[in-house]
Amino acid sequence: xxxxxxLPPFPQGLASxxxxxxxxxxxxxxxxxxGTGLTPQPVQNTNSxxxxxxxxxxxxxxxxxxxxxxxxxxxxxxxxxxxxxxxVSTTTALPGNTPLYNTPLTPMTPITPATPASxxxxxxxxxxxxxxxxxxxxxxxxxxIALRARNxxxxxxxxxxVIMRIREPRTTALIFSSGKMVCTGAKSEEQSRLAARKYAxxxxxxxxxxxxxxxxxxxxxxxxxxxxxxRLEGLVLTHQQFSSYEPELFPxxxxxxIKPRIVLLIFxxxxxxxxxxxxxxxxxxxxxxxxxxxxxxxxxx
Amino acid sequence: xxxxxRSDSSLPKVQCPNHPDALLVEDYRAGDMICxxxxxxxxxxxxxxxxxxxxxxxxxxxxDPSRVGDAxxxxxxxxxxxxxxxxxxxxxxxxxxxxxxxxxxxTMSSSDxxxxxxxxxxxxxxxxxxxPRNIIDRTNNLFKQVYEQKSLKGRSNDAIASACLYIACxxxxxxxxxxxxxxxxxxxxxxxxxxxxxxLKALETSVDLxxxxxxxxxxxxxxxxxxxxxxxxxxxxxxxxxxxxxxxRSPISVAAAAIYMASQASAEKKTQKEIGDIAGVADVTIRxxxxxxxxxxxxxxxxxxxxxxxxxxxPQL
Numbered sequence: 001x002x003x004x005x006x007l008p009p010f011p012q013g014l015a016s017x018x019x020x021x022x023x024x025x026x027x028x029x030x031x032x033x034x035g036t037g038l039t040p041q042p043v044q045n046t047n048s049x050x051x052x053x054x055x056x057x058x059x060x061x062x063x064x065x066x067x068x069x070x071x072x073x074x075x076x077x078x079x080x081x082x083x084x085x086x087x088v089s090t091t092t093a094l095p096g097n098t099p100l101y102n103t104p105l106t107p108m109t110p111i112t113p114a115t116p117a118s119x120x121x122x123x124x125x126x127x128x129x130x131x132x133x134x135x136x137x138x139x140x141x142x143x144x145i146a147l148r149a150r151n152x153x154x155x156x157x158x159x160x161x162v163i164m165r166i167r168e169p170r171t172t173a174l175i176f177s178s179g180k181m182v183c184t185g186a187k188s189e190e191q192s193r194l195a196a197r198k199y200a201x202x203x204x205x206x207x208x209x210x211x212x213x214x215x216x217x218x219x220x221x222x223x224x225x226x227x228x229x230x231r232l233e234g235l236v237l238t239h240q241q242f243s244s245y246e247p248e249l250f251p252x253x254x255x256x257x258i259k260p261r262i263v264l265l266i267f268x269x270x271x272x273x274x275x276x277x278x279x280x281x282x283x284x285x286x287x288x289x290x291x292x293x294x295x296x297x298x299x300x301x
Numbered sequence: 302x303x304x305x306x307r308s309d310s311s312l313p314k315v316q317c318p319n320h321p322d323a324l325l326v327e328d329y330r331a332g333d334m335i336c337x338x339x340x341x342x343x344x345x346x347x348x349x350x351x352x353x354x355x356x357x358x359x360x361x362x363x364x365d366p367s368r369v370g371d372a373x374x375x376x377x378x379x380x381x382x383x384x385x386x387x388x389x390x391x392x393x394x395x396x397x398x399x400x401x402x403x404x405x406x407x408t409m410s411s412s413d414x415x416x417x418x419x420x421x422x423x424x425x426x427x428x429x430x431x432x433p434r435n436i437i438d439r440t441n442n443l444f445k446q447v448y449e450q451k452s453l454k455g456r457s458n459d460a461i462a463s464a465c466l467y468i469a470c471x472x473x474x475x476x477x478x479x480x481x482x483x484x485x486x487x488x489x490x491x492x493x494x495x496x497x498x499x500x501l502k503a504l505e506t507s508v509d510l511x512x513x514x515x516x517x518x519x520x521x522x523x524x525x526x527x528x529x530x531x532x533x534x535x536x537x538x539x540x541x542x543x544x545x546x547x548x549x550r551s552p553i554s555v556a557a558a559a560i561y562m563a564s565q566a567s568a569e570k571k572t573q574k575e576i577g578d579i580a581g582v583a584d585v586t587i588r589x590x591x592x593x594x595x596x597x598x599x600x601x602x603x604x605x606x607x608x609x610x611x612x613x614x615x616p617q618l
Contacts, residue, residue, distance in 0.1 A: 229548060233510055240507050247511070247551040248479050249494045268549035301545055 121291040125222035125274055125283050129185060130192040133218055136179040136200055137211035145175065148206055164199060171195040175203065179210075182218075189217055189280065221275040222283040226291065228270050229299040235266070239293070255290065262286035266294070315344045377420065377441055378413055419444055419462045426466055429485040430477070439469040443504070452503045456496055460488045464496035471508040476515050478553055480581030513538035513556040516580070520560060523579045526569055529607070534563035536603040541594045544601075550590050557582045558590035562598060565616055568609040573618075588618050 142162045146154030152164040161174040171185040171192070181199060186192035193215060204210040232253045236245040245253040252273075255264040260282040265273040272290070277283045317323055317336035325334040325343055334344040353368065420441055427437045443465040447453055453461055463486040470477045483490045501507060514535050521531035538559035541547055547555050557580040564571040573584040573591075580587075594601060599612045 236510060244498060244501075245510065246494070246497075248553065251549050251551070299545065299548075 120288055121226070123224050123226065123287070123291070125224040125272075125287050127187055127220060127222045127280065127283070129219075129221040130187070130189060130217055131182065131184045131219040132186075132192045132196060132216060133180065133182050134196045134200065134215040135211075135213040136175075136181055136203060136208070137213050138179050138209050140175065140177050140179055140203065140208055142175070142177050145203065145206055149202055164202070166195060166198055166202075169195045173199045175199070189220075192217060217278060219275065220277040220280060220283060221273065222277070222287075223271065223273045224287060226270045226272060226294055228295075229268055230266060230270055230294055231297045231299050232266065232268055234297045235293070257286050257289060260285050264290055266290075270294075317341055317343050377445055378417070415458055416445065416448055419448070419458045422459055423462050423466060426463065426482075426485045430481065432466075432470070436466075436469050436473050436475075439472060440465045443468055443500070446504055447500055450503055453496065453499050456499070457488065457492075459486065460492045460496045461500065462486075463488050463493045464500050467493065467497055468500060468506075468508060471511075472506075474515075476511050478516070478581055484581075511552050513542060513552045513559065516553065516556050517560075520556065520576070520579050524560070524564070524571055524575065526560070526564055526571070527567075530560075530563045530567045530569060533567070533603055533606050534560045537562055537594070537601040540601045541597075544597065546597060547590055547593050550593070553580055554582050554586045554590045555594075556580065557587045558594055559601075561587055561591055562594065562601070562615065566602065566606070566608050566610050566612070570610075591618060 142154055142156070142160075145162050145164075146152045149162075149164060151166065152162050154162045159174075161176045164173045164175060165171070166173075169186050169191040171183055173184070173196070174182040181196065183192055183196045183199065186195050196215060197212060200210045200212050232245050235253060235255075236243045239255070242257065243253055243255050252265040252267045255266055257264060261276060262274050262282055263276045264286060265275075272287070272294075274283045274286050277286070315325065315334060317325065317339065319341065320336055320338040323336050323338045326337050327333075328335055333342045335342055423440050423444065424437055427440070440462070444462055447461055447465065463482050466486075467477065467479065467482045470482075479490045479493060482493060486493070517531055517535045517538070521534060526534075534556070538552075538556050541555055541559065542552075547558075557576050560580075561571065561573055561576050564576075573587045576582070577584040577587055595615070595617060598615055602608075602612065
């Protein structure tokens with residue numbers, strides 16, 4: 001494998017035009033606040049369904065990340081900010097690269113709720129679900145897929161797609177007759193991609209000329225716990241234009257953050273669910289934005 | 302009033318020759334316009350605006366001779382001055398087959414037909430739960446705003462009307478629960494909730510958060526509980542929320558549990574099922590909330606409450 005870890009980490013979800021985006025200068029971002037092995041790599045140009053290559057690549061990433069992890073164990077509380085500042089410097093170096101974040105991350109961003117330039121929370125939201133789509137590039141006969149594949153259900157009267165499940169990574173896929181596929185249930189971007197490849201491999205083995213075009217992550221869901229109860233009534237009074245709290249309809253407060261465009265479900269117990277992200281950083285950024293606000297509405301009793 | 306309007310400068314202005322600035326007083330009994338400064342009768346033979354006939358309420362013994370009809374509601378119906386030909390009377394209005402000669406009663410206000418329909422529906426719904434005229438008017442206004450904006454055009458008009466009714470009740474300070482609105486509407490609670498959120502976003506308004514006290518008087522009087530019990534239940538619910546005994550519970554459930562506790566401590570004991578029926582809350586929900594407030598029951602009652610059943614004998618579920 002020629003891909004080593006000094007290659008520029010591209011933002012996940014960007015389809016890389018063939019070779020045009022690798023200017024050869026290594027942009028190395030050592031502080032990846034991700035969990036295991038998720039340094040974003042340049043999106044592979046290969047549309048081949050080589051699962052072996054995929055897994056090898058992931059293993060290499062994991063090794064690299066664990067090396068980096070050893071160096072940054074103590075700084076987990078700081079990493080989100082460092083990552084941001086690093087990112088601001090790195091993205092400007094690449095011409096034509098769409099930056100991960102559109103704003104300079106000063107504390108005075110206009111539409112985000114005002115954040116004091118103080119310490120960040122020590123809490124990192126955990127990703128719970130990733131929804132991605134991929135185009136297999138050929139028309140499929142759902143009946144044969146449903147009959148011959150294992151763990152596939154197909155009820156055309158109820159829904160016009162085959163619902164297939166695999167155990168590792170534990171995911172579910174909706175496969176449509178146009179050749180498009182939706183993969184849900186993965187806990188990380190790489191797992192989602194791996195799972196999508198596995199499904200495509202299954203379809204390929206059934207005799208269809210399946211390809212792996214336009215893999216895109218559509219939605220990412222994360223959750224975390226701020227560990228203190230929250231006064232939702234106070235929050236809805238002060239942040240009226242962003243919040244919606246209707247205890248008759250839903251017990252949590254629905255906070256629609258504008259920048260980044262994330263929806264947060266905030267509960268009295270202190271648990272927070274963040275959804276609507278296309279990249280992992282949006283979830284982290286949104287949580288860093290909301291954490292000081294939630295601290296201000298902590299229940300005192 | 303068809304005569305000279307004082308504010309219109311294009312028409313010849315009637316004014317007293319001695320006091321040109323004085324506003325003339327209209328005396329319709331004699332049909333005069335009188336200057337209040339000197340008493341001069343300035344304009345006479347002003348058109349009488351009283352009714353054409355003196356109609357005595359005879360329960361429609363003969364047809365109503367008034368040729369004017371109801372007052373229009375210009376705010377809501379677009380304010381067009383259309384007239385329509387009514388059905389004919391007498392034999393001459395029917396042609397040889399028995400059909401009426403003049404048939405065109407349709408399309409009197411084509412663009413607002415849906416709106417008129419919705420207003421009718423709103424009035425019907427409000428009538429079922431005895432809502433006063435001001436809430437109906439507010440609902441009509443909200444519906445008109447939403448309808449003109451066209452941002453919720455795809456949604457069923459009945460759903461939008463129900464949601465407008467809910468918002469109007471909230472804005473007037475007498476909120477009704479979603480379930481109460483569901484009871485008088487054919488739309489599901491889910492759809493009303495969705496339309497509610499969409500309307501708030503479309504009109505860029507917000508509503509106050511509901512509190513337990515908003516529903517006490519209605520629930521208690523529907524259950525037939527005396528005023529003492531109602532006041533006790535209001536106090537209990539308020540105290541429970543203040544002491545944060547019921548975090549995350551819907552205010553309706555807390556209110557229902559408070560009513561249960563208050564009624565069980567008084568002579569008028571109501572079962573959880575009865576309260577659940579009136580409040581639209583499941584009785585297991587009342588049980589859950591009751592379990593949360595039961596440990597502090599002694600602190601929750603108002604100090605001047607007369608206990609029929611003492612606090613330690615309250616049912617423990």
